[in-house]
Amino acid sequence: MKFRYKVAVAGDGRISRAVLHFFNRQNRDIRAFSLENEKDLRNADLITGALAGEIGERCLDLALKYRKDLVDVSDVDPEIYQARGKEIGKSGITVIPGCGFCPGIVNFLLGRETCSPVRVLEIHVKAGSLSPQGDYFPFLWCFEDLILEHRLVSSQIISGRKKRFPAFAGYRREKYFGIEAESYYSASGFENILDKTGARSLTCRVVRPSGFAAFFRFSESYGLFSPERMAESKAFLERIRRANYTLGEVEVVFPGKRIVWFLKSFSAAREKWNSMQKITASVPAAVGRLLLDGKIERKGLVFLEDLAADKTIFQALIDGVKKQGVTIVRREKRNA
Known part of the structure; x- marks a missing residue:
């Protein structure tokens, strides 16, 4: 052929x-x-x-x-x-x-909502992975990069001021799909969007199952993510595969209204491609x-x-992502 x-x-x-x-x-x-x-x-x-x-x-x-x-x-x-x-x-x-x-389709959605002349007040993004089994975290992508992500200092824009936060700062309880979860500030990879919008607040949070921060800190204390133990820990933690979600929530606040995009990908335990592979690739x-x-x-x-x-281009990309079973929903809400 x-x-x-x-x-x-x-x-x-x-x-x-x-x-x-x-x-x-x-x-x-x-x-x-x-x-x-x-x-x-x-x-x-x-x-x-x-x-x-x-x-x-x-x-x-x-x-x-x-x-x-x-x-x-x-x-x-x-x-x-x-x-x-x-x-x-x-x-x-x-x-x-x-x-x-994230960065990726999340940036694309932000670009769509911020290309109008209407003033953008705030941008808030949450993204992460969960499992229906709440006490399990699905390690779905590059293990080394994922570990590094939870060691980095992040920059957030809050009320017009740029602030730096250590890993796991800004802890907040969350709940998605009936699963108890938590979120914290995270490096985003879309700070350059701020220059194009003038938003006074831009935050990015990573979503993890409830208890993940404690699990990560204990593992670090035992040296499980050290260079010498990284390969061994990776093999052990990636060995067990369970059903998994990857989710994203993109909120853009304008005067009088807010737009919220929600993305969800799901994979069963025995599927060839996990939820992160589907939504990313x-x-x-x-x-x-x-x-x-x-x-x-x-x-x-x-x-x-x-x-x-x-x-x-916008519709073609959204359709291409949806072909992999990814749910993408846009909602408009009036500000309280």
Whole structure:
């Protein structure tokens, strides 16, 4: 069979495997392949990056070296791409970073709601994973990145002031799908949106099952997440698979009203793809299709939120994510 496009997928983790599968399953004219030798990029039409944070910038290096468009899921801070913005622009390629869940589809929804001239007052985001078995946390994506996430200091904008918080700060009790949960401030990866909206408050919270913070701190105290024990702990904690949810809640507050987007992905214990794989990998598969078909015409560094104003692109991406069984609901509420 002759393929119209060839897509190179960089990475060998859970998300990269799902990206590879979704590209090939959804598109008969696309052959997605796992990138093992960088020379294979000579015949590729697109690179999709899904590398761990510490080596994530490698995808951008390859895209620039071989002058190939890049749709990147890798856990890389926006500032790293922005620092190389001129280099990307001169290369004549398109680089779209943050094409995952959060950052990713969350940024896209924020971009849609903030592209109007109506003043944005506040932005609040919550995202995380849970299981119907409340005393179980599903380790659904890169284990090392997940551990690092709960060690980082985060920046939040509260009432016009930028404040820094340690991991697990801002503890709040939550409840989703009847499951007792908790949330805390977390690094977001979408702070650059603040410059475009002027919102006086922008917060991001990670949602975890009730008791997770205590579990994590005890594990740290015992050295279970130390470099020497990381591989052993990863194998043990990922071994047991149970039903799992991945959820996102995006709230944008305007004068007189607030818009709330809710996203939910679910996977049964024995499904091949977990809920995080579904909601994350569906985004680069949809964005990559749009880019290959020429529906995304912009060159240079392009963030997902910059594309959301285009109604055709917006609907195509939302439909692509929904194909993986992800629920996406928008509600409008009047302010009290």
